[in-house]
Amino acid sequence: MSLSLADIDRLAHLARLGLGSDERNRLCTQLNDFFGIVEKMRAVDTSDIIPLAHPVEIMGDVALRLRDDIASEPNQREANQRNAPALESGLFLVPRVIE
Known part of the structure; x- marks a missing residue:
């Protein structure tokens, strides 16, 4: 996927950004570089990879250093x-906001 300067102009309009010509060109280059990285990541075959719920799962049984609760x-x-200006039964009393 590659963005053109027209795409950058449309995005700038939607975001209400006033971009100069230098900024437009730099933003176009940066976004296209980013999309190039995304395309490389999509090209990697991950069909045999099991998703992890947490990255620590791959390390097996790890004793996390947590303090006692x-x-x-x-x-x-x-x-x-x-x-406090007003209390009742150990709770703060506040003015009613919604009638």
Whole structure:
């Protein structure tokens, strides 16, 4: 797939971009280079490749270094709500927005 300067002009119009002639030519070259890379990727035969849900799957059983899910901070609800204008049952009260 190759874009022409007319295609670039149409895209610039749709995106409401004002491009000069230098920018048009540079953008055309860059987009065509990008589409060339995409075409090379499409040419690779991937019919025998099984899709992965996560890239770590290919490495087998990997022990991820995750910390234990434990509460490490004390509950500071009262301190955090001390300067709230209105509270009820430990919850912030806010003005009604929708009637």
